[in-house]
Amino acid sequence: MQGILPMESELKEILEKTANTIRQLSFEAVQKANSGHPGLPMGCAELGAYLYGHLLRYNPNNPDWINRDRMVLSAGHGSMWLYSCLHLAGFDLSLEDIKNFRQLHSKTPGHPEYHETPGVEATTGPLGQGVGNAIGQALGLKILEQKFNEEEHQILDAKVVCLAGDGCLMEGVSNEVSSLAGHLCLDNFVLIHDANKITLDGTLDQSSSEDVAARYRAYGFETLKMDGNDLDSIDQVMSHIRENQTRPVYIACHTVIGKGSPNKAGTSKAHGSPLGPDEVKVTKEALGLPEEEFYIPESVKAFFKERQEKQVTLEEEWKKHFKTWQGGHPDLAKEFELMQERTIPTNLEETLNKIEFPNPISGRKASQEVLQVLGSELPFLYGGSADLSGSDCTMMKSYPLIAQNDFKGRNIKYGIREFGMATVASGLFQTHMILPYVGTFFTFSDYLRNALRLACLSGYHVIYQFTHDSVFLGEDGPTHQPVEHLAALRAMPNLHVIRPCDANEVKGAWLAALNYPYPTALVLTRQNLPTLNETARPFNEGVGRGGYILKKESGKCDYCLFATGSEVSLAMDVAAALEKQGKRVRVVSLPCWELFSLQEESYKESVVGGDLGQRVSIEAGVSFGWSRFIGEKGIAIAIDEFGLSAPMSDIANELGFTVDAILNRLLSA
16 A cells, blocks of 8 residues: 555556546536535545545445445535545446436435445535544444454454545534544544635635644644645655554645636635536636546546456455454354344343342433343443443443553443534444444433434434433533423434333333334433333333323223323322322323334324323423324423422422322313
């Protein structure tokens, strides 16, 4: 992988042609769509040519090869740069796909999307998150390296390269994750900063004057700089990184945005809008490009065809090396296979049912008991918390912490970096060998929400343990008491929100989360809850259904009480009080609305359908959303205001979450 300084003239010539090909494919695709960002693809064309034409190790025929180098475009608005590179490199992305940029159901959406386009390593676009995903991938690879590499067989040694723009490095999330990467000394991570000094709204100096390289030195990165429009400069800086890297690397890559455009290069006019037909014409003339649209020189095609063959051979050679490692280390090879498959044991429910919980027990502590068992059963499960592992109970106690230059552990201390934590967790999942979970207080889900949203959009299997789930956490007060958060998360597509009512439902919640291939939010109490006899039922008759009848009425129903979480036991007490008044009452536990919605219509009708008398929801959160179960005439026992700083019992009395208060409200309605 070593470069020759100066670069070999023949290689340099073909990479220069490649760079101009990337420029032409990019600005023409943007122009054809009449939408997009031509500036970054044109400014970073030499970098793309060098990475995909010389430096990176990949096999376009097998985009998921475990020992490939990863390239993450954090500045996802420059997606045509990545698509052009992937097409030339031989990935399953045709020229027709390039021409269909930003069109309905195309493989070239406006921002790169995981699983939509071969070779795209992460869904990016909201700036800065790609940096976190890339660092998560780098951390995951370090974990796997330390677990499986032997002195005589280094089967894993891939690099993760991330291209970020000025905007990415202004967003706070990139600072969170870069600080963590420097702390952990990730010597397989390279951050390339496209330092073109232009943002969408104007020049960078209108909003920022910091020394970014100095900031990265403070994080613990090695800092370098290069001229991103000069192949010799790129080669001088990057050719030594594979063999000589000892810590994360930051490279200030100085480029001219929109390079080649006579009238828009170096300005914000090249950032977020097509060049325009006239500027396309003069740009082609300035660059010496043919009039033919989407033109790719035959020499460039031949170069990448030869490179593709070499890359395929590279993986075949690695497979032989890997097979030798398997033969010499059968136990490690078996664990490697388990982590690749990430299969949930068929008897896991039976195993979890053997756990003996104290009664009462909080949701968070019940979950911690479950985690201790899951850690031994699932070698691919890795967890972490945003400085709250003692409070959100996310620590797997039998395993050490991951630390600087030490990746043998299974627990990650993310520090007070909720947003960064969630982006790194997505990156850990992207290794295809790790199932990550993360924890924080429920109210702080707001900090990480956009990363959670991208995980849902992309189909990342990540589990989020949110504790201190309501106003009943008490004295910390309304700043820390979630009220609108359940409704907000339930509105997010692909997310399963599970709020278990006791230790039995916590076990079911984890089973549901492990078997659902998209994100799950486990919402757990700080306070102790009684373990109900009525919840001791098989998974597929309880939490696995999303909602179920906890208490059946005898005769015609007068009241149907719907509840989740800590309010389920309250609903049971209210039901008992109503029955003393001669009322017939049904109680329905609804731990996961999303799972319940997936059940067959006949089952849903048997639980929530028909004439159930007065319908009542009881949940310590906003009433928004409950109308689907209780209807317009239903009664919502809810909290449509912010909480209070007081002991839990005082809050319950003040906000009407007691048996007497609810009974009075129902009987007087």
